[in-house]
Amino acid sequence: MRRALAAAAVLTLVATGCGGGTQDKQAASGPVEITIWHGQEDASAKSIEKLVDRFNQSHPDIKVNTESGGATADGMLPKITAALTSDSYPDIAYLYGSWAPNIARNTKTADLTEFVKDPAVQWKDFWASEREAVTVEGKVIGFPAVVDNMVVLYNKKVLAKAGLQPPRAGWTWDDFRAMAKQATDAQDGVFGTTWPISGGEEAVWGLWPMIWQAGGDILTPDHRKAVFNSTAGQQALGRLRAMAVDDKSVYLDSSPAEKGQKLFESGRLGLFLSGPWVLPDLQAAKVDYGVSPLPGTNGNHETISGPDNWVVFDHDERRVKASATFLAWLTAAEQQLVWMGDTGSLPIRESITKLPGYQDYLDKYRGIDVISANLANARRVRPATTRYPRVSAFVAEAVAQTLLGRSDVKTALDEAVAKSDAALAVPGS
Template sequence: MLRRAITRRGAAALAVAATAALAMSACSGSGSNGGDGEDVTITYGIWDENQQPAMEEIASAFTEEHPNVTVDIQLTPYKEYFTKLQTSVSGGSAPDVFWMNGPNFQLYASNGVLAPLDDQGIDAADYPQGLIDLYTYDGALYGAPKDFDTVALWYNKELFDAAGVAYPEAGWTWDDLKAAAAKLTDPAKGQYGIAASQYGQENFYNSIAQAGGEVIDADGTESGYGSPEALAGIELWTDLIEAGSSPTAQQMTDTNPEDFFLSGKVAMFQNGSWAAVAYADNADIADKVDVAPLAEGATGNQSVIHGIGNVANAKSEHVDVAKQFAAFASSEQAAEIQAETGTVIPAFNGTQQAWVDALPQYDLQVYIDALDTAVAYPVSKNTSAWTSIESEVLAQVWAGTVSPEEGLQQLAEQMQAALDAESE
C-alpha cells in the first residue's frame, strides 16, 4: 500500500540527501556474524500494527527451527518509517531485517545497504514475476516478496439498487463505468457515482496501462507521460470530474476521497486489496459493498501490482542469520500464517486461497485473478525525485487550472530531467 502524502517541494531535496546519507552508510559496518550455536538476537523492522501478530508468529516459527535465534520486532508507523530507517542506516543502527517497498528499493540497493539473497534458495517461480522484478537490482535479488496488492473496483450495492443500475462485472468497459457513474450521481443528495481521486496506485497508474501506456519504461530511465496513451489514462479521471460524476478536486482535498465512499456519498471507489479487512470491519458499509474487476480500457483491465519485500541489512553484525530470516519470512510457511489473518495477500504462489476464504462475503478472487495481466508498480533508482513532480503537476490538472495535455507535457519533460539526473 503506497497512497501516502508527499511533501512536494521538499521531496527532491530529501531524496538527494537520502542518497548521500545512504552512500556514506555503505562504507561503514563490520558485517560480522555470530558463530554456529551462538545465541543471537536480530531485529525486524515493520510498519503495520495490524500485521504485527502475524509477524510475531512468523518470528516464533523461525526460532523453533533456530533455537539460538531470537527475533525482536520493531514497529514504526509508516509516516515515520523511512525517515527513521534513513537515520538508522546512516548511524549504523538499522534493523537486521526490515520491510522495503518498491519506490525506495533501488535507492537502498544501489547504495550497498541491502544484502543479496540469491544464496538463500529462493525460487523466483514461487512468486509473481512482477514482484521478483521489483526487488531485483543489477541482476541480483535483494528483496524476498512477502505479500502483494492489486487493485479492484469496490461498489455500494445499496446505491446501485436504488438507482436501478446493474452491478459492475468482468468485461465492463470505461464507457460502462462512465455511464454507470452518471446514473448513480444525484446532486440533490450530494451523491456521486465515483471518486476520481488523484491516486496513482489505485487510479491513474492502472488506467494508463489499460490505455496501452506506461508511467515509466521497464529500465526505469524514460518517462511515459508524453504519450497519447498516458493522456487517455489521465483523462478518464478528469473527464469524470468535469462531468460531475465525481467530487471536485477541492472537495477531495478537503475530505479524504475514501470517506465519501465510507459515508455512502460515492457509489464506486477503486482500492487495493488491503481495503478488504478494513471494509469488513466497518459496520456502516460492511454489508453494503462488494468488489469487482477493474473496467477495461483499450488494452484490457490491467492492475498495478505492488508488495512488500523482506530485506537484510548488509551491515548487520549477523548478516547470514538476517538473510536466512528474510527468506524464511517470505517462505510458504510464513505465507500461510499471513493468509489466515486476512490482512494481506501472501506473495508465495498457492497460498492466496486462505486470504480469499477469510472474507467469503466479498468476491476477493478478483484481486488474485488480476495477477494474470498485472503490471509492475512504476519505480526508478530514485523514485521520490519524480513522484514529487508528478504530484505537483497533476494536482493542477485535477483542479482544472492546467489542461491534461499541457500538464502531461510539463510532467514528461520535468520527470525526464529528474530521471536523467539519476544516471549522472
C-alpha cells in the same frame, strides 16, 4: 507440507553453527540475534509478532527481535536512511517496493542473489511482479513481503438506488464513467467515484494502468525519458478530467485518499478504486460491497501491483544468513496463510492457493477471491529508478491541476514530462 518441512530443514542448516548475537563480540556458540523493523500496526503487528515467536521456538540457533522501527510502513524509508549512517540499523526492514532502487544503492544493503537460488527457497513460486520489485540491477535485496493490486469496489446500495447493476465482466472505462455519472446525486451528497489530489503516490497509482491498457508507458525502457504524455496518457487523464469537471461525478480527495474511503463506507460513494487492504475496514463497517477488476481498454484489464519487501541489511555474514533463513521461513506458504488470515493480505506465493486452508481465507474476506485472481492482470510494476518518486510527484501535481480545472490535459502532462526529464537526466538516476 512435506516440501515446506524439507525447505525448513535445508534452510536451518544454513544458520546452524553461525553463532554470534547482535553485537560482534558475542560468543560464536550462542544463537545468532537479528532485529526486524516491521512497521506494522494493529492486526498486522500482532500477526508478525506471533509468527516471530513461533520461529524463535522452533529455531534455537536464531533469535529474532521485533521492533516497530519507530515508524509505520509509510515512514520507514527516512528512518532506515538515517539509521544506515550509523550502526543502529536493523537486520531486516519492511520497505515499499518503489523504494528498492534507492535503498539498493547503499553498501549496507545485503545481496541475497545466491541465497535465493537454493531450490529450498522456491524463488519462482513468488509472483513475477514481486521478484521484479525486490531485484535491482540483478541484485536481490530481500524477500517479498506483501503483494496487492488495484480493483474497483462498488457500494451495492448506492448503485441500486441509482438504478444501476453491478459492473459486468469486460466492462470499459466508458462504462465506468457512465456509471459514476448516474450514481452521482449532488443533492444527497453522493458521488459516483473519487480521485486523490493530495500530491502523493495515491494520485497517480490509478492512472498508470489506464495508460498501460492503452499501450502507453511511464518512462522509456532505459528510464531516461518520460513518455506518459503520449496519446494514451492524454486520453486517460482526459477521461478523468471530463468526469471531474464536466460530469461533476468525482469527489476530489485531498486528505490523502482517506475521505474517499469514509464516503464509501457511509453510502455516499458508488465506485472506489482501491485494494485488499480496505476489506477488513469495510467488513467492520458492515458495508454491502462488491469487487470487480478494473475496467478495460480493448479487452485489456491490466492493473497495477505494489509489492512491498522485507529488505536485509549487512552487519556480518552470519546475520545475513540468519536473516535470509528467517525470511525464507516467514514467506513459506504455511506461515503466509496464517498472516493472510490475520490481515486479509493476498497470497505472495502461487502455492498458497493450493493449501487446504485457503478456502477458509477466501470465505473470511468477501471479495478477496476476485482480488487474488486479479494478480494475473498485474503484469508490470513502477519503474525501478531512484528518480521515480520525483516523477510521481510531478504527475500528481498535473493530475490535481487538471481535475481542479486549472489546466488542460496536454499542458499539464507536457510540463510534468519536462520536469521529469530534467530529474531523470541527473547522473546516478
